[in-house]
Each structure stands twice: as structure tokens, then as C-alpha cells.
Amino acid sequence: MGSLFRSEEVALCQLFLQSESAYTCVSELGELGLVQFRDLNPDVNAFQRKFVNEVRRCDEMERKLRYLEREIRRDAIPMQDTGDNPEAPMPREMIDLEANFEKLENELKEVNSNAEALKRNYLELTELRHILKKTQVFFDEEGHLWPWQAEAMYPPNLPPDQAPYFDDDDETINLLTDISLHQLKHIGFVAGVILRERVASFERMLWRACRGNVFLRQAQIEEPLEDPATGEQVYKSVFIIFFQGEQLKLRVKKICEGFRATMYPCPEAPADRREMAMGVKTRLDDLNTVLSQTQDHRHRVLVSAARNLRSWMLKVWKIKAIYHSLNMFNIDTIQNGLIAECWIPVPDLETVQLALRRGTEKSGSLPAILNRLSCVESPPTFHRTNKFTRAFQGLIDSYGVASYREMNPAVYTIITFPFLFAIMFGDLGHGIIMTLFGAWMVWKEKPLSVKKVDSEIWNIFFGGRYIILLMGTFSMYTGIIYNDVFSKSLNLFGSSWHVPFNESTIRDNREIMLDPKQPDQYEGTPYPIGLDPLWQLAANKINFLNSYKMKISIIFGIVHMMFGIILSLWNHRFFNRRLNVLCEFIPQVLFMSCLFVYLTLLVFIKWVNYGAGEDVPLVLTPGCAPSILITFINMVLMKGYEEAKGPNSCSAYMYDGQFYLQRMMVVVAVICVPWMLVAKPYFLYRASKQRAMLGTGGVEGAMEETPSTMPVQPAEDHDMSEILIHQGIHTIEFVLGSVSHTASYLRLWALSLAHAQLSEVLWGMVLRIGLSTAGTTGGFAMYFIFAAWATLTVVILVLMEGLSAFLHTLRLHWVEFQSKFYEGQGYAFVPFSFDSILEANESTVTEAK
Amino acid sequence: MKFCGPKLSLCCTILSVWGIIQLGIMGILFYIKSPAFLEDLFIPENATEPAAYIDAMEKSFSQIALNCWIATALYGGTFVLSGWQMWLNFKK
Known part of the structure; x- marks a missing residue:
């Protein structure tokens, strides 16, 4: 196991x-x-x-x-x-x-080549059939045109220099000057088929190349023909060109070839043509049967x-x-x-x-x-996952595959990831939408996973279905805590606040502050779960929520980071790195505790000690509560305050001896920095010196200490300057990091504020239009406005905001949490497995499609 | 008789289910004059006197409750229509 x-x-x-x-x-x-x-x-x-x-x-x-x-x-x-x-x-x-x-x-190849040959044959025959049909019309027309053909050939009003130039060919001149039936019999013609889009340029080319001495007639073939090579449907035209003389015939033929026109022999006599048409028809019929058999x-x-x-x-x-x-x-x-x-x-x-x-x-x-x-190099990292943990492991692995046998953060991510996400996405309504989507994917898991969808986005969603389900349920929880359902509050248990004022007080005052000290305004017991619904209507709702959410963000952040540091202890113990426990883990814990854990303690002291009520002494009233931020800044600057003047004046200190305790803690924290920086290099230096004195025997003895399950690391080259630089970077990263990472957790507050405000704005700007439309038309307006509001809610608040909260959560895990203990220097175990090979092959096949 | 595709009919069905639930509940909340919706009411500018203001408020509450139910009914109709289309699209 x-x-x-x-x-x-x-x-x-x-x-x-x-x-x-x-x-x-x-x-x-x-x-x-x-x-x-x-x-x-x-x-x-x-x-x-x-x-x-x-x-x-x-x-x-x-x-x-x-x-x-x-x-x-x-x-x-x-x-x-x-x-x-x-x-x-x-x-x-x-x-x-x-x-x-x-x-x-x-x-198959044979069948295909046969089919292609047959098709080509078929195409030729069809084209020939069309030619015979169309040319018949031409010949009928030409029959009475022929005597005037000469005039018909040349546009009469061409200027002299553009007029067709005549060769010194005797025949041509004769034809022009002395038309006789005898000579007309010398007129030859070429018939053929050409792609329809080429007709215009073909005609122009003919006109220019033959100087207008040919006569072209063309007619379109209505139905498309299939090109046997490509299988496409193309439109073609039938043409017939009349000309006189061998030279022109050669020229015309060359042009036809150049334009890829196919020429067909066409008998001159009408009887021959008819006969040919009959022959073509029977051959077409035969071909048809053969073709269908081949198919x-x-x-x-x-x-x-x-x-x-x-x-x-x-x-x-x-x-x-x-x-x-x-x-x-x-x-x-x-x-x-x-x-x-x-x-x-x-x-x-x-x-x-x-x-x-x-x-x-x-x-x-x-x-x-x-x-x-037994091996020297470190083995690959293999996490056995199931369908539930796979997605979480994927989140971790995309940052870096764990070093061999290192603590795996994926286990903790299963809970912390949806939780931190939900802090930023706290809304019961949006949480329900997300949960329903995730639950549907989990419920329909089998049929959905069998159905292969190529859409990448869908595959990402489906791969993370358990994450989405958990994020949704956690968001519902935080939504209840924030008391937000689409930016409205639920008053399930009855608010603890009451408004006892009479009409005149309300009318005369623009703003009235409810006093928690007065029992007729505040019951004394808070709302059972989450935020009191009355805050939704309060003008200072945001001020209150900001302070609350900032504090919980810092508290959760520091708990998260401390947890990461404690995990590093398990790593050090597992890998038997005693030196790291002494020179890294202990000073790190001390540093964090003296500064930031103490900060969260101050928050709790302020929450617990200060408050309103009948029997609260003046020193502990809300007005006297010191600002934690200022206290903390002064603590680091080692600044003292004036002592309180008497028992009834406010004090800047929350408890006795605070100043000295704080000063001591700052000193401890400062000492931790050189401890982290110098101690480890020093011990390593001493150890290597001792080893050099003892000779090689010491090295072997050290090697025997390592547990047999662990791979024997190749002896490190203890280059002192390298160790010093490494330790320096590590220390600076930790010290500066602990400040910036703590501040970084404030994104929990910022995103949560943004989400709440955005959903409030959406309600106010969109849904309110429908609500406040006067009269019964409002009902019909509501129908459309609600659809718009619902669409925007899903697209902006659930999808976009969800994505942004997801990315911020991912960052908090990768940077703020994992930097405390996770190396991520390993390489994944990729077993030789037919399943994965087939899957990879299939996906490349589908991509190629 | 099919006139909606599978995607459109599915989308409309989901939307109308959501609409029926949310608008139905909102109608009830407006009917019982839930103060959470105070900012969503329609109150004329000239209603400055307390009595007139309260009168306008109450009217608005009941009017919006009615409007919500009208929209609920419309979504009910949409649900029947799109559900029927979806049934046509997905039956095999």
C-alpha cells in the first residue's frame, strides 16, 4: 500500500x-x-x-x-x-x-485506379455528349450565318490600327474579298470543353493571338461535372472555334492546350454527328453499370x-x-x-x-x-493516484514533479485549495451553480468519460470535476459565512440588531449609528452563523467587512505558511538532514513565530478583549482598541509608547509587559537571520575539515549511517563559496519572502471584496431595471432582464471570477505554501503501458484529422 | 415538431428552471415585504412625507411581487416549451 x-x-x-x-x-x-x-x-x-x-x-x-x-x-x-x-x-x-x-x-488501390480510369472515361464521354448537343445548335445557326461570317467576325467600328491584321495568306484574303461556298468548305473548326472560369481569358487570348481571324462560340454546360482526379464538382463550358487554314488551326490548338481545354473530334456532317451521339449514349449507359459495380x-x-x-x-x-x-x-x-x-x-x-x-x-x-x-541516481517519482486525487496531483505536478520521496503537497491541497478558493469566491448562489455543475459531471462520470470530446476546455473542466465540486461546496459554506446570496443577505435566524428609534429621530438624522451597548439595539448574542444580515443595509458595511476579511486573510495565510514550514521538518527527518533541522527549520519557525504568528495573536487578543457592553471597563472599549498595524510597525521599529496616565485613560498596550516581550521577540527574530545564514555553512565546513583529517574512513562511516532504503547520493563537492551563496540566497528568500508572502495573502481579501462588489453591481445595474419597472409591464420586463442577469452572472461572476480566484489560489499554493518545503526537482515515473501509448496515439490521430 | 436545437433547448430549460425557482422565491419575499430588497423598490420622487413614502413602498412591494410571479409564469411557459423541445432532441 x-x-x-x-x-x-x-x-x-x-x-x-x-x-x-x-x-x-x-x-x-x-x-x-x-x-x-x-x-x-x-x-x-x-x-x-x-x-x-x-x-x-x-x-x-x-x-x-x-x-x-x-x-x-x-x-x-x-x-x-x-x-x-x-x-x-x-x-x-x-x-x-x-x-x-x-x-x-x-x-483497394486497384479498385481505385480502375474507378478513376472509368470515371475519366465517363467524364470524356459526358463532355463529348454535351459537345454534340451544343454544337448542333451552333451549326444550325451558323448554317445561315455563313455568308456573312466575314462581317460578323470583325467588330465593324474598330479604328484602323486595331483592325484585325491579315496575313499575306492568299486564302484569307480570298475569303474576305471573295466569299464563295467552295471556299467556305475550307473552314475548319475545333470543338472542345473548357473550365467555365477560363472562358473569358481564353476568348481574349484567341482574339489576340489569331488577330481576330477566328470565330468562337461557346455555351455553358448547366450541370456540374466531377473531376476524376480531385473528386470535386466543376462547371465547364462547351466551345467551338471556326478558323481557316492550317496555320491558324495549329495556333488555335496550341492555345486550347495551353488553357487545358479538352478537344474532341466532331464530325462535320450532321448525320455523322447524330450517329456519334447515339454511340456515345450507349457507351455511357454501359459505363454507368460498370462504374456502379466497381463502387x-x-x-x-x-x-x-x-x-x-x-x-x-x-x-x-x-x-x-x-x-x-x-x-x-x-x-x-x-x-x-x-x-x-x-x-x-x-x-x-x-x-x-x-x-x-x-x-x-x-x-x-x-x-x-x-x-x-542498488543505484546512485535518484529514482523517478511515482504517486499512485485515483480519479479523485489525480486532478490535485496534476495541479502540483504542473509546478514541478516532487523530488523522490519528498512530502507530497497534493494531499493537503485537496482541502486547502478549495478552501482558499472559497474565501475569494464566497457567495451561496454562485457556489450552488458551481456545485451543481461539478456534481453533474461527477454523477454522469461514466457516460461522459466514454464520450470523447475534442474540445480542450471541456476536457480541462471534466478533468477537474472533483476540484470544481469541492470548490463549489466550499464556496457555499463561505457564502453562508459572508451571508451573501447573489449579493443579498439571508435572515434565517433573526437579526440580533433592532431599530428602536421613533419617527422623529429617523426623520431628523441622516445617519444613525446603532450602539451595541444598548440592549434594545443589540441583543448581546451574535447571529448564530456568519454575518448578521443587518449589515447588508448598513452604510459602513464595506468598512466592517474589509477589516474582518483582511484579518482572516492574514490569519489563514500565516497558518498556511507555518504549516508548510512544519512539513519541511518531516522532510528533514525523513532524509536524515539533522543539520537542516537545526540551522533552517528552527530559526525559520522562530522567525515566523516572533513576528507573524505574534501578529495573529494580537488580532485574537483584540477580538477577544475589546468590546462593548455594560460591564466593560473604559480601557477595553472599542474606542481604546489600538490599531494592530501601528502596533506591529512600532514593534519592528522598537518604538515605545507613553504609558497610560491613569486607570481610566486608553492605553496603547493590550497587556502588561507588552513592550518588553515585543522587544525580545524582535531581537530573537533578528538573531535568526545570521543563524540561518551562517550556521549551516560553518558546520559543513567543520565536518569536511574533520573528514579530511580522518581520511577516507570517515566518509564510509558517514555513508553507513544513511538508511538502506535511501539511494546513496554521490559525494557532494563541498565547495564553500557555492554553499555560502546558496545559503545566502535561501536566507534572503525566506526573510524577504515571509514579509511579502504574508502580504500576498491579502489577495484573499481583495478578491473576495471584488467578487462581492461585482455581484452587488450586477444586481443593482441589471436586475434592478426589471424590478423597479412600474406597473404590470415590469413582469414582462423581468422575464428578459432576468435572462440577461442570469447569463451575466454565469459568464462574469462564475466563469471569469471563478477562473481568476482559481489562478490566485494556485499561486498561493505554488509560491507561498510550497516554497516553504517543496523542492520539486524530481522526474515523473512513466511506466511502459499500452493504455497510455494507445491513448497518446489516438489523440495524435484525432489531432491530425 | 422541432424548432430548437439540442443546445438552445437545453440552455433555455436550465435558464427557465433557475428562473422559476429564483423568481418564485423572490416573489414570496417581496410579498412578505423583505427589507433586504429595500433598495430595489420603485418609489416616486415626490413621496417625501412619511405616510406617502410608506404607502409607495407597500405598493411597490406588492407590485414587484406580482411582477416576479408574472415572470415566473412566463418562465414556466418557457420551461414547458423548451423541455418539450429538449425531449424531442434527446429521445432516441
Whole structure:
């Protein structure tokens, strides 16, 4: 059973595997997920390792599967995710898998290339059909146009220099000057299809290149055609170009090619055209049937592949992961085996042994041998978490993974985090909203975690569902203490204050102070829980709350920090650092107690001693209560006050002998500073000198003292200047830190004030519009205003303010609390586990989509 | 007959549940003249005399209580409508 308070003990183990059983053993370990392999060949690059061939084969299989997946996705075939987890197949099954994938891929490729060829053919035929249909119209028109074609070709009102230039080609001139039917028969034409968006530039190009000597007619094809290469729908136009002479024909053809127009042979005679159209039609029909059959075949192949795709993918991933791990092992050539080094949590050694036995039984070879090693370097940090503690551990780990076997702050964070958050987020209403959200996520945990959502924000919320639930419930508690529900107070038990004044007093005075001394104004017993609801209506509510909240912020802060310092004692004791207890822990506690714990004591003395009432002596009335801030400043400055003149005048001191006690405490605190600064380096210096005198024997003796469970640290190089600098930094950080960190806890007050004020402003600015609308229309206004107010409440007060309070709480934990004891120099234990590998692979696949 | 998407209908249902609860309670509190809402009342400028002031206050309390209940009823209608839409959206 691992402890919550520290990371688990992790042992370095050596593993001798027979080469026949290595694969099955590693596969078993991967299913278990409790072993972290060390790379024993860090200098060997990836291509020189032993199982590089197998890894490459896996990559190839993965590529094929991805290809299949892409095709399946293109056909929108649903992929079955049964959620079962197939075991890693034996190495010999790999060949079957490979052959299977190879066959599938080839089949699919063939089908695809066939389909593409057929489609291209189909496209050509469709285009030809369109050409035949459209050109028929052109020819019909041209039929009676031909005699005037020459005029029709040239825009008549062109200026002379832009007028089409005629080659000295005899034929052309003849055509122009002497049109005869005989010569018209020499007019050739080219028909084809071009992308519609290219038509305009095509026409211009033709006009310019042929100097206007060609005649272009075009018509749009209404329905879109499918481009076989890309599968997109494109719009095209049919064109027909008339020209005369071979030279122009060449030129026109070149331009057509340049514009990627496809040209089709088009017979001149109408009868031929008709015949051709008939032929095209029958061929199209034939093609259609063939195409649909090809599609059916492809679909069948893909559907059958989709059924197994996921399990294949998992298998391939597992094989690849196993070979990847095997690549990290050393090869023992003499005994024909593999040697691995790995980190294993000590409590799990048994389970790992069992898994190894299962692995060897499967392959039927000699058993694997697990051997514990002693090691010099520090092992990885392994915290065993469950679904509840995981999120809290995550908060800590994102600051820094704990050093090996260091005190783990995550345990305390479970309570302190939601509590400090709630101090800043104290509102019963907002707390209820947050609690409901968290509770819903916890309640629907199973269905929600199965449903994979890609939204990162949702995953963050869902990962922290227990934190949100706790933050919500704690906020409800602080909301009751602050007596705030959406900035209104609840009067559940009856206020202890009463207003006994008569009409004239109220009318004549702008402000009336209620006197707690008068029994008819204050009952004498406070409101049972939290703030008295009367404060909501008081003009000096904020003054009162500020003083109260500031004080509790400082008190909680100092308790939190002192707790952190005390935790450092457990660290020192565990790691047997006696010197640190004497030279760090004790002066730190003294320093904090003499200054800041004393400050909180003053707060309590003031709260308990001073007050109003019938029998309170004058010295202890509220008017005489000294300001704690001034007292504290004077204490540090060692300033005295005048003694009270008599028994009935106020005194600046809260108790007898305060001045001397305070002076003593300041002196102690000041002494603590050089103590922290110098003592440790001095003792280290002395110890190293002694060791030098005793020779090496002393060092060995010191080493034997360390407990056997602890890794033996490599002998530190006791460079004095380095130690001095380190200690200096440490001391300055602590002394200055204790002041600034104490002040930093005031953010609890500041954020809480801001939250309360913001929710009051929202009520006053938004909801009041609806409330104070006169007449029954107010009811309908209320309907809309409430929706606006509710939206703003959730967005601004719960989400935004919640986020800001969350971040401030995180900071208080990371900086103010953890700096007192936490090193965070470790590295995480990352076991070889199929689950995490599959998860990582799947997330990269979804990202790539 | 579906005219709201799953998200909109869910959002409206949650909002109307919240509205029914909060506005219903607020209506009761205004009806029993809770002093916590003193600042939210509608009191005309000219009501300076104590009697007129108190009269305006009481009127405002009962008026706002009624308004809250009207809004509650409207949210009740919204709840029925959006709940029905949500049922259409989520039934399978």
C-alpha cells in the first residue's frame, strides 16, 4: 500500500530475458503498465538498433491502415469501436497481418485506379455528349450565318490600327474579298470543353493571338461535372472555334492546350454527328453499370475492413511499442538473451514477477530473472493516484514533479485549495451553480468519460470535476459565512440588531449609528452563523467587512505558511538532514513565530478583549482598541509608547509587559537571520575539515549511517563559496519572502471584496431595471432582464471570477505554501503501458484529422 | 415538431428552471415585504412625507411581487416549451 504523503519507493531492477520469451514478457508488462524501462543504448541511433526492421514493418502496416482509414472516412462508412482491447499478437501473427494488409491495400488501390480510369472515361464521354448537343445548335445557326461570317467576325467600328491584321495568306484574303461556298468548305473548326472560369481569358487570348481571324462560340454546360482526379464538382463550358487554314488551326490548338481545354473530334456532317451521339449514349449507359459495380465492390471491401480496423490498429501499435522497448535492451550474446534495466515500484514487484511468469509460460522457454540493483541516481517519482486525487496531483505536478520521496503537497491541497478558493469566491448562489455543475459531471462520470470530446476546455473542466465540486461546496459554506446570496443577505435566524428609534429621530438624522451597548439595539448574542444580515443595509458595511476579511486573510495565510514550514521538518527527518533541522527549520519557525504568528495573536487578543457592553471597563472599549498595524510597525521599529496616565485613560498596550516581550521577540527574530545564514555553512565546513583529517574512513562511516532504503547520493563537492551563496540566497528568500508572502495573502481579501462588489453591481445595474419597472409591464420586463442577469452572472461572476480566484489560489499554493518545503526537482515515473501509448496515439490521430 | 436545437433547448430549460425557482422565491419575499430588497423598490420622487413614502413602498412591494410571479409564469411557459423541445432532441 503506497502512502499518500510521499511518492512510492521505486527500485531499479535488472531483467534477464530469454530471447524467445522477451517479446511475450514485454507484452505482459505493457498490459500491466508498472515498469519503466531505461534506455541502455542511448548512444546507438535509431537505425542501428536490433529490432529496427520490425519497427519499420510496423510503421509500414500503420501506413497501410491509415490509408484504409482515410478511404473508409471518404466513403463515410461508420467505423465500429467495440472498445475491446486485443492482446498484442505473437510475432508470427505479424506476418499474417502484414499479408492481410498488403492484400487489402493492393485491392483497394486497384479498385481505385480502375474507378478513376472509368470515371475519366465517363467524364470524356459526358463532355463529348454535351459537345454534340451544343454544337448542333451552333451549326444550325451558323448554317445561315455563313455568308456573312466575314462581317460578323470583325467588330465593324474598330479604328484602323486595331483592325484585325491579315496575313499575306492568299486564302484569307480570298475569303474576305471573295466569299464563295467552295471556299467556305475550307473552314475548319475545333470543338472542345473548357473550365467555365477560363472562358473569358481564353476568348481574349484567341482574339489576340489569331488577330481576330477566328470565330468562337461557346455555351455553358448547366450541370456540374466531377473531376476524376480531385473528386470535386466543376462547371465547364462547351466551345467551338471556326478558323481557316492550317496555320491558324495549329495556333488555335496550341492555345486550347495551353488553357487545358479538352478537344474532341466532331464530325462535320450532321448525320455523322447524330450517329456519334447515339454511340456515345450507349457507351455511357454501359459505363454507368460498370462504374456502379466497381463502387459496390469498393464499398464491400471497405465495410469489411472497417469492422476490424480499430483492433488491427491497436495490435499494430502494441507490436510497435513492444519492439520499441526491446530496442532499449542490451543483448547478451553469450546466453542468447536480453538484459533490461527498469524502475519498478517496490510494492508491485510481486505483480511484475507474476506477469513475467505468465509471459514465459506463453512462450514456453526458460523463466525470466528479475534482479534488484542498488543505484546512485535518484529514482523517478511515482504517486499512485485515483480519479479523485489525480486532478490535485496534476495541479502540483504542473509546478514541478516532487523530488523522490519528498512530502507530497497534493494531499493537503485537496482541502486547502478549495478552501482558499472559497474565501475569494464566497457567495451561496454562485457556489450552488458551481456545485451543481461539478456534481453533474461527477454523477454522469461514466457516460461522459466514454464520450470523447475534442474540445480542450471541456476536457480541462471534466478533468477537474472533483476540484470544481469541492470548490463549489466550499464556496457555499463561505457564502453562508459572508451571508451573501447573489449579493443579498439571508435572515434565517433573526437579526440580533433592532431599530428602536421613533419617527422623529429617523426623520431628523441622516445617519444613525446603532450602539451595541444598548440592549434594545443589540441583543448581546451574535447571529448564530456568519454575518448578521443587518449589515447588508448598513452604510459602513464595506468598512466592517474589509477589516474582518483582511484579518482572516492574514490569519489563514500565516497558518498556511507555518504549516508548510512544519512539513519541511518531516522532510528533514525523513532524509536524515539533522543539520537542516537545526540551522533552517528552527530559526525559520522562530522567525515566523516572533513576528507573524505574534501578529495573529494580537488580532485574537483584540477580538477577544475589546468590546462593548455594560460591564466593560473604559480601557477595553472599542474606542481604546489600538490599531494592530501601528502596533506591529512600532514593534519592528522598537518604538515605545507613553504609558497610560491613569486607570481610566486608553492605553496603547493590550497587556502588561507588552513592550518588553515585543522587544525580545524582535531581537530573537533578528538573531535568526545570521543563524540561518551562517550556521549551516560553518558546520559543513567543520565536518569536511574533520573528514579530511580522518581520511577516507570517515566518509564510509558517514555513508553507513544513511538508511538502506535511501539511494546513496554521490559525494557532494563541498565547495564553500557555492554553499555560502546558496545559503545566502535561501536566507534572503525566506526573510524577504515571509514579509511579502504574508502580504500576498491579502489577495484573499481583495478578491473576495471584488467578487462581492461585482455581484452587488450586477444586481443593482441589471436586475434592478426589471424590478423597479412600474406597473404590470415590469413582469414582462423581468422575464428578459432576468435572462440577461442570469447569463451575466454565469459568464462574469462564475466563469471569469471563478477562473481568476482559481489562478490566485494556485499561486498561493505554488509560491507561498510550497516554497516553504517543496523542492520539486524530481522526474515523473512513466511506466511502459499500452493504455497510455494507445491513448497518446489516438489523440495524435484525432489531432491530425 | 422541432424548432430548437439540442443546445438552445437545453440552455433555455436550465435558464427557465433557475428562473422559476429564483423568481418564485423572490416573489414570496417581496410579498412578505423583505427589507433586504429595500433598495430595489420603485418609489416616486415626490413621496417625501412619511405616510406617502410608506404607502409607495407597500405598493411597490406588492407590485414587484406580482411582477416576479408574472415572470415566473412566463418562465414556466418557457420551461414547458423548451423541455418539450429538449425531449424531442434527446429521445432516441
